[in-house]
Amino acid sequence: METRRGPARPVEDGEVITEENVYERPDRPMAFFPGQVVADLTVSAVLLGVVVALSYLVPAPLTEPADLSTTSYVPRPEWFFFFYDQMLMFFPGSLLIPVGGVVIPLLFFLLLLAVPWLDREPGHSLSRRPFAAVVAFLIVLAVVLNMLLTLVRILNFPQS
Amino acid sequence: MSSNRTRAARLGRSALDWLEERTSIVSMAEHFLYEPVPSRGRWLYTLGSATLFLITLQFLTGILLLFYYVPTTDHAWDSIYYMMSQVYFGKLIRGIHFWSANALIVVIGLHMMRTFLSGAYKRPREMNWVVGVFLIFIVTFLAFTGYGLRWDQEGFWAWEVGVMIASYTPLIGDWVVTFLLGGDTIGPASLSRLFAIHVWLLPALLAPLIGVHLFLLRKHGEFGSEFEYSERLARLRERRRLEGYAEEEEQ
Numbered sequence: 001m002e003t004r005r006g007p008a009r010p011v012e013d014g015e016v017i018t019e020e021n022v023y024e025r026p027d028r029p030m031a032f033f034p035g036q037v038v039a040d041l042t043v044s045a046v047l048l049g050v051v052v053a054l055s056y057l058v059p060a061p062l063t064e065p066a067d068l069s070t071t072s073y074v075p076r077p078e079w080f081f082f083f084y085d086q087m088l089m090f091f092p093g094s095l096l097i098p099v100g101g102v103v104i105p106l107l108f109f110l111l112l113l114a115v116p117w118l119d120r121e122p123g124h125s126l127s128r129r130p131f132a133a134v135v136a137f138l139i140v141l142a143v144v145l146n147m148l149l150t151l152v153r154i155l156n157f158p159q160s
Numbered sequence: 161m162s163s164n165r166t167r168a169a170r171l172g173r174s175a176l177d178w179l180e181e182r183t184s185i186v187s188m189a190e191h192f193l194y195e196p197v198p199s200r201g202r203w204l205y206t207l208g209s210a211t212l213f214l215i216t217l218q219f220l221t222g223i224l225l226l227f228y229y230v231p232t233t234d235h236a237w238d239s240i241y242y243m244m245s246q247v248y249f250g251k252l253i254r255g256i257h258f259w260s261a262n263a264l265i266v267v268i269g270l271h272m273m274r275t276f277l278s279g280a281y282k283r284p285r286e287m288n289w290v291v292g293v294f295l296i297f298i299v300t301f302l303a304f305t306g307y308g309l310r311w312d313q314e315g316f317w318a319w320e321v322g323v324m325i326a327s328y329t330p331l332i333g334d335w336v337v338t339f340l341l342g343g344d345t346i347g348p349a350s351l352s353r354l355f356a357i358h359v360w361l362l363p364a365l366l367a368p369l370i371g372v373h374l375f376l377l378r379k380h381g382e383f384g385s386e387f388e389y390s391e392r393l394a395r396l397r398e399r400r401r402l403e404g405y406a407e408e409e410e411q
Contacts, residue, residue, distance in 0.1 A: 017395040033193035040209035055255015065237040066316035075317030101325040116286035124279035
């Protein structure tokens with residue numbers, strides 16, 4: 001069976017479909033090489049340039065050797081854990097770690113896995129999926145705000 | 161001169177034929193390189209390949225770091241310090257490993273967002289989304305264990321906090337701690353565990369899952385599932401059928 005990939009052009013009124021135009025698409029496709037390959041290589045090259053420059057301009061950090069006997073050291077999470085770190089702060093006392101650190105992140109992970117089955121809105125474009133659009137916006141907003149909150153807290157740490 | 165060129169070309173062709181017959185490498189390369197892909201969204205689709213590129217960088221620089229890194233509590237920090245101050249390109253290799261790990265998390269986040277916003281997880285691509293969620297989970301855990309391997313104050317105590325949080329996992333908390341620390345408390349065995357998890361366990365999980373992710377991408381193509389030709393094909397069949405009737409009536 002002949003299969004081809006690509007978005008089919010919607011059938012227009014009065015259009016005669018023949019063997020020649022049955023696989024037509026609304027936008028012009030391109031061959032993976034060189035079109036996409038060039039774009040991929042460009043982005044990769046830029047990223048490589050950035051990480052090489054950063055490795056000399058801002059060398060990878062290494063603080064003093066670990067001292068297992070200290071009890072006063074307040075560890076700083078990496079920036080991508082800011083969101084997670086802040087979540088712990090929302091739960092007081094004995095709920096702090098079990099709920100904020102384990103249960104909610106686990107639920108979030110399961111929710112993330114279930115996204116394809118939760119989003120029942122038809123179509124792919126965002127304008128046809130208002131609910132998904134709102135949820136995405138709220139999640140990004142929550143993550144960014146949480147990260148900012150952690151950043152503010154970390155800047156007030158005793159060591160810094 | 162020209163006869164030499166012809167001979168060289170013939171030799172090249174026969175070498176390619178020899179390879180093609182045994183490995184199908186030429187037809188495979190043609191199939192992969194000239195597949196039609198959408199020209200629209202070309203730059204957005206680079207997020208996936210950028211992720212793959214950064215992960216490859218992680219593997220390469222990680223292997224080079226292993227040439228000097230010593231996974232013992234006595235020498236881990238010293239070996240990194242030595243790498244940063246004495247080893248040729250040590251600063252560069254560790255810098256690339258560190259910064260590309262950071263960039264990786266940003267790029268994966270953007271890649272995931274692009275997938276979500278374009279609804280690319282919809283039928284039949286649900287399983288690719290699921291594999292992707294596992295991949296981001298593994299990458300995050302890799303970043304975290306890498307932080308601990310430095311065995312400096314910051315990395316060590318962040319790891320300690322992570323283990324403490326993990327100990328609160330319902331039902332299996334104690335087991336998780338023993339698994340992560342190699343005992344009840346942090347000691348020399350803990351760094352060995354951390355090392356084994358970061359260098360072997362997680363990459364061994366990551367690599368085949370990347371393979372599955374790419375296989376599923378290839379299987380379904382880069383286009384959305386609504387983009388099928390069923391409607392146009394149905395119209396074509398309908399027209400042929402009607403033409404068939406018309407011909408019969410004429411006879």
